[in-house]
Each structure stands twice: as C-alpha cells, then as structure tokens.
Amino acid sequence: GENVEQHPSTLSVQEGDSAVIKCTYSDSASNYFPWYKQELGKGPQLIIDIRSNVGEKKDQRIAVTLNKTAKHFSLHITETQPEDSAVYFCAATPSSNFGNEKLTFGTGTRLTIIP
Amino acid sequence: DGGITQSPKYLFRKEGQNVTLSCEQNLNHDAMYWYRQDPGQGLRLIYYSQIVNDFQKGDIAEGYSVSREKKESFPLTVTSAQKNPTAFYLCASSRDRGGISPLHFGNGTRLTVT
Numbered sequence: 001g002e003n004v005e006q007h008p009s010t011l012s013v014q015e016g017d018s019a020v021i022k023c024t025y026s027d028s029a030s031n032y033f034p035w036y037k038q039e040l041g042k043g044p045q046l047i048i049d050i051r052s053n054v055g056e057k058k059d060q061r062i063a064v065t066l067n068k069t070a071k072h073f074s075l076h077i078t079e080t081q082p083e084d085s086a087v088y089f090c091a092a093t094p095s096s097n098f099g100n101e102k103l104t105f106g107t108g109t110r111l112t113i114i115p
Numbered sequence: 116d117g118g119i120t121q122s123p124k125y126l127f128r129k130e131g132q133n134v135t136l137s138c139e140q141n142l143n144h145d146a147m148y149w150y151r152q153d154p155g156q157g158l159r160l161i162y163y164s165q166i167v168n169d170f171q172k173g174d175i176a177e178g179y180s181v182s183r184e185k186k187e188s189f190p191l192t193v194t195s196a197q198k199n200p201t202a203f204y205l206c207a208s209s210r211d212r213g214g215i216s217p218l219h220f221g222n223g224t225r226l227t228v229t
Binding site for chain 2: 006009031032034036041042043044045046049089093094102103105106107108
C-alpha cells in the first residue's frame with residue numbers, strides 16, 4: 001500500500017517569513033495529492049490539492065509543487081500570518097485500485113507563526 | 116449552511132461499554148468516512164461507505180462497526196472489543212470517491228474510555 005512521510009513534524013517561523021512542508025510517497029501510481037489544515041479542536045479543511053499531470057499550483061499565498069520522479073510534493077506558504085498557525089496534513093492516493101481509492105495521510109506538521 | 120455534523124463533541128464511557136458516535140451530512144454526498152486521529156499518527160481510516168447500504172473496512176476496522184441506512188447518516192459504534200478506544204474521531208464525506216475528490220470533515224468527537 002501507499003506510505004506517506006511528512007517532515008518536519010514541527011515548524012516555527014517568524015511572521016512574514018515563508019514556511020515549507022515536505023512529503024514523500026511510495027506508490028509511483030499515486031495521482032492525487034491534497035493538503036489539509038487543521039485548527040485546534042476542529043476537523044481538517046482542504047486548502048489546496050494537485051493532480052499528477054500538474055507540476056505546480058498556486059492559490060494566493062499557498063502553493064504546492066510536485067516532483068513525480070522523486071516522488072515528493074511540498075506545501076509552500078509565503079508571507080505567513082498568525083492565522084496560519086495550525087497542523088497541516090499531506091495525503092496521497094494511488095490510482096492502482098480504481099473504484100476503491102483511499103487517501104493515505106502523512107503524520108502532520110504543527111506550524112507555529114511567531115509574531 | 117451545508118456541512119458535516121458530529122455529536123457529541125466530547126464523550127466519556129466506561130471500559131466494556133459500546134458507544135455510538137453520530138455523523139450527519141447535508142451536502143448530498145454519496146461517500147462517507149470515519150477516521151481516527153491519535154497524536155503523531157495522522158489520520159487512519161476506520162470504515163468508509165461509497166453508497167447507501169454498503170460499506171468497506173478501512174485500515175483499522177477491528178473493534179468498530181458502522182451502518183449506512185440513509186445517505187445523510189453514517190454512525191460509528193466503538194465496541195468493547197476495541198483495545199484502545201480513547202481517541203479523536205473524525206467523520207468526512209466526499210462528492211465522489213474520497214481518493215480522488217476533496218474530503219469535507221466534521222469537527223470531531225473526542226472519546227475518552229476509562
């Protein structure tokens with residue numbers, strides 16, 4: 001099955017600086033890579049996703065890059081703000097099990113923005 | 116406002132008792148999911164259902180049971196056979212199969228068994 005590793009587990013950055021979270025996956029057939037943000041006491045919320053036919057996707061201060069050869073994808077947050085403090089999860093879905101795809105999640109990164 | 120409602124937010128039970136966690140959605144989504152979240156372990160899939168009256172085991176189904184009698188509802192029962200039931204439980208839904216379309220999560224139920 002798919003295995004997703006996420007680093008770092010904790011990350012602290014000064015407000016206004018950039019934050020980068022990296023994930024690697026094991027199944028080369030994986031084709032969908034979402035990122036979720038979880039605030040304290042709440043459920044995760046999708047913030048951005050990318051499919052395997054695209055190398056990069058941006059949405060305002062958030063971007064995701066995908067390197068299929070190396071089997072890794074990264075979340076980039078620029079001009080960080082206090083409300084970016086949360087736990088971030090990456091996930092991947094292999095396409096090898098059509099009709100029964102399941103997301104495999106990374107173990108999460110706790111991002112703290114220092115004012 | 117469409118969304119996923121999980122209740123209650125906090126639940127306390129004695130060891131040996133079964134307990135049922137509620138999950139309701141008004142998004143008209145076909146697929147629904149239950150995840151368990153433990154510190155440092157990410158989200159692990161317990162059960163999922165892609166259509167009414169059908170459900171599949173996830174990666175950690177032992178000690179849990181579900182039903183899907185209505186499209187809107189997907190309750191999870193934590194049985195006494197679950198060895199370590201204390202955890203944060205998340206319900207989710209998706210318009211299509213969850214591996215290829217975004218998941219919408221509820222705000223979770225924190226279960227404590229003593």
